[in-house]
Amino acid sequence: MMNLVAARNIAMLDISPERLRISRPPCLDPELVVREEMLGGERVVGVFHRGRGNFFRFPPVQWTLLQLFDGVRTYDEVADLFSQQTSLTVAVEEVRTLAESLEESDFWYRSAQERTFALNDVLNAPRNRLSRRPTKNALAQISFSVIDPDGFLTWLDGKIGSFLYSSGFTLLALLLFFVEAFIFVTRWDFFAPDLVLFYTFTSKSFAELAQFWLLFFVIGFFHEMAHGLTCKHFGGQVHKMGFLLLYLTPAFFVDITEIWLCSSRRHRSYAIIAGIWIELIFCGSSMIVWLNTQPGQWGHNFCYEVILMTGVAAIVLNLNPLAKFDGYYLMTEWIGIPDLKERSTAFLSGWVQRGLLGLDAELPVVARGHVPFFVAYAFLSGLYSYVLLSTVVRLTYNIGSHWLGEFALIPAVLLAYKVFHSRLAALRGVLKRVWSKHVSTGRMTPALTASLLILLALVLLPIRRDRESGLFVIEPEHSSVLHAPEEGTVSAVFVDEGEEVRMGEPLLQVRSVTVDSLRSSATAQSDAARFATFNAQLSHSSLGSAASGRDAALRSEALAGRTQASLLVRAPADGVILTRDPAALTDRSVGSGEPLLTVAEYGSRVARIFIPAAALNRIQPNAEVALIEPGQFGVLHARLPALEGDAVALPPGLATNTGLKGVAAPTYYYARIRLDDPTGRLELGMSGDVILFGARRSLFARAWNVGSNLFCAHVW
DSSP: OOOHHHHHHHHTTTOOHHHHHHHSOOBOOTTEEEEEEEETTEEEEEEEETTTTEEEEEOHHHHHHHTTOBSSSOHHHHHHHHHHHHSOOOOHHHHHHHHHHHHHTTOSOOOHHHHHHHHHHHHHHHHHHHHSOOOTTTTTEEEEEEEOOHHHHHHHIIIIIHHHTSHHHHHHHHHHHHHHHHHHHHTHHHHHHHHHHHTOGGGOOHHHHHHHHHHHHHHHHHHHHHHHHHHHHTTOOOOOEEEEEETTEEEEEEOOTTHHHHSOHHHHHHHHHHHHHHHHHHHHHHHHHHHTSOTTSHHHHHHHHHHHHHSHHHHHHHTOTTTTSHHHHHHHHHHTOTTHHHHHHHHHHHHIIIIISOOOOOOOOOOGGGHHHHHHHHHHHHHHHHHHHHHHHHHHHHHHHHHHGGGGHHHHHHHHHHHHHHHHHHHHHHHHHHIIIIITTTOOOHHHHHHHHHHHHHHHSOOEEEEEEEEEEEEESSEEEEEOSSSEEEEEEOOOTTOEEOTTOEEEEEEOHHHHHHHHHHHHHHHHHHHHHHHHHHHTOOSHHHHHHHHHHHHHHHHHHHHHHHTEEEOSSSEEEOSSOGGGGTTOEEOTTOEEEEEEESSOEEEEEEEEGGGGGGOOTTOEEEEEOTTOSOEEEEEOOOOEEEEEOOOTTSSOOOOOTTSOOOOEEEEEEEEOOTTOOOOTTOEEEEEEEEEEEOHHHHHHHHHHHHHHHHTO
16 A cells, blocks of 8 residues: 555655746745844844744844745845845845755745655655764754643733732742751751762662752653743744653753844843743742751652752752753843854864864854854863763763663663764864874874874873762760760760760769679678677677677778779760760660760871772872862862771761662771861861872873773773
């Protein structure tokens, strides 16, 4: 049976799209939305096609030329009429080139027959897609339009728009943001480690990952709806909403392109930051609920996750102008440079190929004052994009290793090939052109020679030091462990965890049946000795025997008193109680010599550094160590002493337990570093991350080491 595509192909054999374009000159689409504005100090004409979602910017002179295309005039007639109206001369070939370039951008009006050809292309798309070469940024941004939300947003704006965009609600939201910022600053030492833990996907179970992404989707939906509603409120239309893969991260998207035609710069800025605005409202509202609910309740825990997802982390990511998030569009709007990322990347690439490599490359025209900014932005945004993509690949391996073990290397390598294949292919093409034009012919320019020498230096010279990660915990340099003096029961505890104590201060009381019996026996012996002495005096007998018995009774009574006094455990020095929940010792039976309390003596602190066994061969003795204090922006620098003893287990709570039986924790060794703490910031029990610096090695040596290790581990 003949399918629909084949039937259309046979029915349209009499005329091709190429013949149709040749026989009929292009025509300006009557459905275009046009707006003039100032951009970068120059007047431009913005043109938007609602039906296709295409947006263009033209200089006024060029727009005057485009308005002459009516589908009837030939290119010669358009050029002549333009010269008559503007007194400017334009070549017919330039007019034709402009029209053809806009034809590739789907700018011109389509007749009914041309729309039929377009439908035929859509029906053929599944087949043509297989032969289409992927673009360079295919994995950076992939979108799927699902619905047209314009009608719903129109209804929603009529219901709540006047309230949401009123000055009263704005002031209330700003007050909420102020309170939110105050809580974040005052409790940053509380939030900072939780943010790191919350976004450490390798430690999450499958259920936790599913819950994270579900919450991410819900918040993302409201984020994009805020963009669309703001665009609708200020006069734009929103006809596209769907899913987006941004650096392989799933999300929602909404097309608010029309806001650039229907509103002022201030209103456009409102539409850009609307997503961050609504997230901050969610964060502040959740923070109020979190502070006023009891720990352990479902609402308390849920609101805390919303805070971590919509707070500092989301703001930092969305406001970052190096990637095409909200911060990027806000920045380009206010500096007046649209398509900054594409234009700066094209300029830097063309400048490197032409200026440094001596190749024939197209160099976009950029104002002289913008050149340093374009170069810096292209370099930083490109580096940031590569870091994001590399992080996605590394994260894929880390997550997959929990379920696939060593086989997780396979999907990670495939993803890395997919991500970087087009970029490596483009680099290979440039190197081939350099080889054929300069190296093979022996015509090396000074700029190319200098560039190659710099590149070789970056690859071969040992510039950057090895860095390994570890953990640390702050401990006292000297501490005392207090033991039970006798077998018995703890009858009273007088201190709490973290309480400061002075030398000789009572800490706890032990009651011992043995000591009580000894005291009773000494008392009875003393009473008997006194009676014997009194009886000898009455009978005028010798007092020698009675006196010796009295002395023995006094010695027994003194010994019993000292033993009884030892049951009151006192602080051996000024310090702090380290024992967790000392009150739990009350009424507990203890044996003689059993540890009861630990007292950290005042003085210097030491950091116990835990180093993974896999990092020992890359860390030299006396290596530099940087301790990252939780909740602080500074670091403490020290030198690594010799390791102490055998491998040890990490203290409870220092590392996250994955809960997976098949994932073994690494083996750790430790060293103790004495620290001076004049500010008193290093609280006992504080823990955090450590960076250990090794030898300097070149990029080539690092790559060789990684490759050889992978080969030995997975192949050899």
